[in-house]
Amino acid sequence: MRILGVAATLAALVALVAVYVVYFLEASPATVSTAVMNSDGSANLTLQVVGAYGKHPFPDWVSYLVKDTSGEWRHTTIWKLPAHTLVHVTVYQFDSQTGLRNNFLAQVRGTVGGTATYTDTGNTGKGSGLPVYNNTALSVLPPAEPAHTFTVPGIDLSVPLVGISNATENVCGVAPCSMKYAHTTIAFSFRTPGAGSYRWQCFVPCAFAFLYGFGGPMQTVGYMDGLLDVT
């Protein structure tokens, strides 16, 4: 009886460890190749930001998604990019405006020309009174308008991402979002540095239902934090 008891306890412990490992592996985002190469040697990186991922394990968490080289939207924030390459980034931004905690991040930094271009699509909700951008190049975005930032501190790259109007009704609820929903489009180019791993993050406290917006997806790689795996 004693041997059976010990064996059962051991089996339970092993099972718990296995569950933990599986959960950990499942929760860890994958590294994906994301750069679609152009004939001139530059690369394209396409992203979308959604207000709620809509799926297990955290359906109400805000998140980035990336388009891989086969054109599929992938839920990961660890992106493989070539070194010393001009990268053209397009961000489809489906989340609403939160505003910056630090207005210094309203400045576009580290992009080619020091600007990003902003476009609204289906973004004018009832009585929003917000300006509509139409391929507008800006170096400073009004601090109340960003939903998120895309910031890579190690290479001094930072772009505020304008949010859709909070009065918009045509809001996407489950990722990946199709272009029929209200969104903004932000485009910019930057040059990747030498090989290395560079962290990126959002600097807007955008974690809904967390104290001052700082927890959850703001503290989790795979949602609003990630790595540029430059090779």
Place this chain on the structure above:
Amino acid sequence: MSPTAAKTSGTVEPRHGRNFAILWAVATAIMVPIIIWVVGPHIPPGSMSDNTRAQHDVDVALTALAMPVLMLVWVFLAYAIKNFRADKTSEAIVDGPPIKGNARIQATWLIVSAVLVVGLAAYGTIDLFVEHGVGGGQGSNPLAKPADAKGALQIQVIGQQWMWTFRYPGYGGVETQTLELPMGRDVEFHVTSLDVVHSFWAIELGVKADAVPGADNVAFVRALRTGSFQVRCDELCGLWHGQMSTTGRVVSSAQFQSWIGATAKRYAGVTKVLPPYSLTYYPPPTRNAT
């Protein structure tokens, strides 16, 4: 060998107390100068600022003062291993007679320990309250100030998850990710945070001050030579705490003027949308992640 055994065998027990005291004094006399003049120059945090110079002096003094205590332990250990071995011919472990009620040893131990502990506490406390304490965050109303505090260059240090930015209120309130300061001039850091508690640690400058949301924490420094220094967050603050670092520079006064002018120009656009300079910022986000 126990005294009984010594008496029985006719040998004379050496004067252990005197011998040990001589060995301890010699070891201490060798080690203290080595600490001061050989090891001392390599003890951190260096001599980039008046703060680090003072901290370095304290570190050397404390290490030198620790030597007599360390030698007491090490020399006694070595002496005991050499002289108080068990008799190889004896099967039983023989101990000496227990020492009880030796008032002289007890009094010496108590007095020396008390003098060491209280003396070092007083030394550290007094040093914090005089000018040498200016590098530590002292709250909004610092006790330790440099002589020329009124003419100090003000730099605001703003922590947020996970980045440091710096505002220069004397230069239009420009905010930047780069920390530069002029050599030979007192600098008055005003440290605050926009979210959680961080700690601003300019390592080679000997400055460390908590960055607390809604609080203004003041620290001073005067850099004595040009060069770069590391800035780190020294308070566990979340996912990227380990990467919340940057490199600052101490430059000549002319270089500083040139840099701050270029920086103000570079960030002129965003400076217009910054909030007015304030010792603290504790705004709720425009909307809380709605």
